Amino acid sequence: MKNEALKENIKLIGSMIIIGILLLYITFQLFIPDMTVRVFGFKPYGVLTQSMEPVIDRGDLVVVRQFELDDAEVGDIITFRTVLPETGTEEIVTHYIYSITETGGNTVIKTNRYFDEDDTPFADTWILTEDQVVGAYWFHIPYLGYITQFVRxxxxxxxxxxxxxxxxxxxxxxxxxxxxxxxxxxxxxxx
CATH class of the missing domain: 1.20.5 (Single alpha-helices involved in coiled-coils or other helix-helix interfaces)
Structure with missing residues (x-):
C-alpha cells in the first residue's frame, strides 16, 4: 500500500513538473516570444508560404534552435523577422543564407528562397542583421504547422x-x- 502511494506521489510530482514547464513555455511564447529560443533552446514556427518547397512545404512546422553567427554558413537555413516589401508588415520567414558580409563593423546577412540546382539563386530584397535572426533551422515536421496556425x-x-x-x-x-x-x-x- 505504501509503494502504491509512493508511485502515485511520484506520478503526481512528475505531472506537475511537466505542466509547470509547459505553462512556463506558454508564458514565454505569449509575453516574451523572442526569449523562448534563448531560454528553452528551441522554438517552433508554422510555414505559411511555398518559398522553401520542396525542402520545407507550406503547412510544415519548422523547429529552430539558437543561432550562432560564428557557425553560420552560406546555404544554412535560418528563421528571421523582416518587413515584407509587398505588405509592409513584419513577418517571420524561413530561407537559406545567401551571403554573410562585414560592412562598417556590422555583419549583414542576405537570404534567398529555395532554388533548383539548375537555377541561379537570387538574394531576397531585405538585408538582415544578426539580431533579426530568430534561430537556425533544426528540423521540420510535415503538416503540423497547420495545427499550430489553427490553435493560434x-x-x-x-x-x-x-x-x-x-x-x-x-x-x-x-x-x-x-x-x-x-x-x-x-x-x-x-x-
Whole structure:
C-alpha cells in the first residue's frame, strides 16, 4: 500500500513538473516570444508560404534552435523577422543564407528562397542583421504547422479552452466515482 502511494506521489510530482514547464513555455511564447529560443533552446514556427518547397512545404512546422553567427554558413537555413516589401508588415520567414558580409563593423546577412540546382539563386530584397535572426533551422515536421496556425487563431484558442474544460470535468467525475466503486468492491469482498 505504501509503494502504491509512493508511485502515485511520484506520478503526481512528475505531472506537475511537466505542466509547470509547459505553462512556463506558454508564458514565454505569449509575453516574451523572442526569449523562448534563448531560454528553452528551441522554438517552433508554422510555414505559411511555398518559398522553401520542396525542402520545407507550406503547412510544415519548422523547429529552430539558437543561432550562432560564428557557425553560420552560406546555404544554412535560418528563421528571421523582416518587413515584407509587398505588405509592409513584419513577418517571420524561413530561407537559406545567401551571403554573410562585414560592412562598417556590422555583419549583414542576405537570404534567398529555395532554388533548383539548375537555377541561379537570387538574394531576397531585405538585408538582415544578426539580431533579426530568430534561430537556425533544426528540423521540420510535415503538416503540423497547420495545427499550430489553427490553435493560434481565435476559433482555435476557444476550441482548446473548451476541450480543456471538458477533459477536466471528465477527470473530476471519474475521480469522484472511484471511491464509491472501491467501497462497493470492498463491501462485496467482506460478504
Amino acid at each position: 487563431s481565435p476559433f482555435g484558442i476557444a476550441a482548446v479552452i473548451v476541450n480543456i474544460g471538458v477533459i477536466t470535468a471528465i477527470v473530476i467525475l471519474i475521480k469522484k466515482g472511484k471511491p464509491e466503486e472501491q467501497q462497493k468492491v470492498e463491501d462485496t469482498k467482506e460478504e
